[in-house]
Amino acid sequence: MGFNAPAYHIFPLGDTALTIDYGNSIDENINKEVIARTQQLKDNLKGVIEIVPAYSSLTVYYDLAALKRKTPKDKLVYEHLKQTVEQWLEQPLLQQETAERQIKIPVCYDPVFATDILAVAKANNITVEEVMAIHLSRTYRVFMLGFLPGFSYMGEIDERIAMPRKPQPEMVAPGSVAIAGKQTGIYPLASPGGWRIIGRTPVKLFDAEDKEPTLLRAGDRVQFISITRNDFYELENDPLRQENG
Amino acid sequence: MNLRIIKAGLLDTIQDVGRYGSQHLGINPSGAMDKLSAQVANILVGNDSNEAVIELHFPASSFFFEQPTLIAVSGADFSASINGEEVPSLHPILVSKYSILQFHGIKNGARAYLAVHGGLNLSKWLDSYSTHIKAVAGGHKGRALQKDDEIGFRIARDLCQLIDKKEYIVLPWQADTPWNYDHTEEIYVLPGNEWDTLTDTSKEKFTQQSFIISTQSDRMGYQLKSEPLLRNTTEEIVSSGVNFGTIQLLPGAQLIILMADHQTTGGYPKVAHVITAHHSKLAQMKPGDAIHFQFTDLTIAEDLFIKQQRHLQQLQDACTFRLQQFMNA
Numbered sequence: 062m063g064f065n066a067p068a069y070h071i072f073p074l075g076d077t078a079l080t081i082d083y084g085n086s087i088d089e090n091i092n093k094e095v096i097a098r099t100q101q102l103k104d105n106l107k108g109v110i111e112i113v114p115a116y117s118s119l120t121v122y123y124d125l126a127a128l129k130r131k132t133p134k135d136k137l138v139y140e141h142l143k144q145t146v147e148q149w150l151e152q153p154l155l156q157q158e159t160a161e162r163q164i165k166i167p168v169c170y171d172p173v174f175a176t177d178i179l180a181v182a183k184a185n186n187i188t189v190e191e192v193m194a195i196h197l198s199r200t201y202r203v204f205m206l207g208f209l210p211g212f213s214y215m216g217e218i219d220e221r222i223a224m225p226r227k228p229q230p231e232m233v234a235p236g237s238v239a240i241a242g243k244q245t246g247i248y249p250l251a252s253p254g255g256w257r258i259i260g261r262t263p264v265k266l267f268d269a270e271d272k273e274p275t276l277l278r279a280g281d282r283v284q285f286i287s288i289t290r291n292d293f294y295e296l297e298n299d300p301l302r303q304e305n306g
Numbered sequence: 307m308n309l310r311i312i313k314a315g316l317l318d319t320i321q322d323v324g325r326y327g328s329q330h331l332g333i334n335p336s337g338a339m340d341k342l343s344a345q346v347a348n349i350l351v352g353n354d355s356n357e358a359v360i361e362l363h364f365p366a367s368s369f370f371f372e373q374p375t376l377i378a379v380s381g382a383d384f385s386a387s388i389n390g391e392e393v394p395s396l397h398p399i400l401v402s403k404y405s406i407l408q409f410h411g412i413k414n415g416a417r418a419y420l421a422v423h424g425g426l427n428l429s430k431w432l433d434s435y436s437t438h439i440k441a442v443a444g445g446h447k448g449r450a451l452q453k454d455d456e457i458g459f460r461i462a463r464d465l466c467q468l469i470d471k472k473e474y475i476v477l478p479w480q481a482d483t484p485w486n487y488d489h490t491e492e493i494y495v496l497p498g499n500e501w502d503t504l505t506d507t508s509k510e511k512f513t514q515q516s517f518i519i520s521t522q523s524d525r526m527g528y529q530l531k532s533e534p535l536l537r538n539t540t541e542e543i544v545s546s547g548v549n550f551g552t553i554q555l556l557p558g559a560q561l562i563i564l565m566a567d568h569q570t571t572g573g574y575p576k577v578a579h580v581i582t583a584h585h586s587k588l589a590q591m592k593p594g595d596a597i598h599f600q601f602t603d604l605t606i607a608e609d610l611f612i613k614q615q616r617h618l619q620q621l622q623d624a625c626t627f628r629l630q631q632f633m634n635a
Contacts, residue, residue: 073579074498074499074547074548074549074552074576074579075496075549075550075551075579075581075582076496076579076581076582076607076611078547080499080546080547082499085541085543086544087544099330110326110327111328111329111330112330113329113330113570113571115545115546115571116544116545116546117544117546119547120546120547122549125611126611126615129608129612137604139604205545205571206330206331206332206570207332207545207569207570207571207572208332208545208569208570209332209440209569210331210333210334210438210440210441211333214545250440250441252440269438269441269442269443269448274333274432274441275331275333278331279330
């Protein structure tokens with residue numbers, strides 16, 4: 062509301078994709094514009110393979126061979142698509158915002174799982190309990206998915222618990238809730254990772270068998286709920302645990 | 307069952323041209339490293355060019371055919387043999403029941419592709435046959451092929467008559483793949499969005515040095531060894547979309563080229579992008595090989611890609627015609 066369309070610039074990402082960049086920032090209003098524009102372009106652009114939204118940019122992957130047939134001779138496919146994209150971006154969005162999905166995710170902050178919570182507490186001169194309370198004190202926007210299937214980049218966390226990523230990535234267990242800089246996220250799969258682990262959720266973030274394989278989508282709002290270790294093990298063994306999400 | 311793995315290879319997986327439409331969920335496209343070669347293998351056996359093929363790394367798996375079929379091997383030349391007799395790449399080959407296909411050594415290239423007439427009897431995951439090892443999904447059980455794996459043929463066509471009593475027949479036409487003859491170090495690139503943040507010295511190094519593909523290279527990416535490259539800024543960049551062929555500058559001042567199993571998004575500076583027409587050539591390079599980057603522009607990049615696609619189309623028309631003639635003879 063009262064928010065003007067932000068400025069952007071378009072650049073080629075190789076010869077089969079272009080990125081629409083709204084500046085190098087983590088900003089909710091810009092991310093809302095990114096997600097709305099992703100939908101608008103998905104609905105309207107032809108010859109496009111897929112569109113991937115990120116924090117403050119969206120990338121359009123296109124079918125170069127198919128678009129070549131629709132591009133005037135002696136004109137670059139890239140230039141032609143870029144102009145079409147610019148025409149759509151000049152149009153006001155029919156729907157500025159889609160309703161935010163609210164998703165609750167139970168997290169156990171026990172140091173058994175939260176292998177870096179003590180380091181985060183020490184680095185910020187607070188207690189482990191305070192790290193937990195501060196992390197729980199707000200809800201987070203899912204700005205984007207990336208890195209791993211279903212990995213959510215959420216933000217922004219309170220500066221009082223912020224800590225940069227580790228210098229070297231280490232193996233991380235699935236379900237690990239982590240922070241890096243002002244971001245928080247959840248590792249859906251076992252993977253090397255550089256974020257600081259402050260908890261673990263028993264909820265499945267990724268299920269290849271599911272029609273919608275990821276629990277979270279860009280634009281969701283996540284609320285973490287603190288659970289005990291006993292709750293964690295109970296939920297982990299509950300076949301319906303996804304319903305808790 | 308129709309095809310059995312009797313010896314496991316280093317890393318042999320089911321691939322097609324890739325899984326698109328799920329990158330917004332963090333699910334990367336996977337797919338063949340050398341898509342052109344994967345398509346050529348399919349074309350040679352009369353398949354749709356996006357059928358599932360087996361991508362082979364050396365040492366490659368050995369295969370046992372439980373019924374006669376038509377196969378083709380493309381991409382890298384790993385000295386294939388049928389029942390111990392050497393057979394050529396890039397030809398359709400009729401093989402009889404109980405034949406064994408083996409690979410004996412690397413003549414050239416890094417990845418070979420095996421296609422079987424009619425395709426493999428697998429199910430797609432998110433619209434693609436490609437194996438996603440991290441997600442344990444797609445391909446055959448979401449993993450690399452192992453000894454005793456069995457995969458069915460989708461179309462069981464009776465080829466007994468064609469093959470008669472021979473063990474195998476190499477059909478007398480070969481796919482012409484000009485991009486495979488180019489063994490120079492030259493890889494064409496387009497500037498990336500953060501190219502201008504490199505220091506002048508580093509820009510010079512980028513085009514003048516040779517970059518060696520390190521042993522820490524895999525389907526995700528090629529890590530390159532060179533003198534360190536530096537930026538003239540310390541500004542971090544927030545994650546955004548990346549592409550096959552994107553060349554990123556890592557915190558250790560070394561480059562990585564993103565390949566088929568690359569992540570969907572990345573936050574490292576994008577120095578340059580390898581043009582699509584050079585992806586196949588790049589995919590056939592291996593650790594220890596040197597790369598020399600040469601800048602080009604979008605006009606040339608698009609033009610080379612279109613020419614390659616046209617060549618592939620002509621190849622498909624010619625092969626389809628020859629195969630039909632042969633089958634109906």
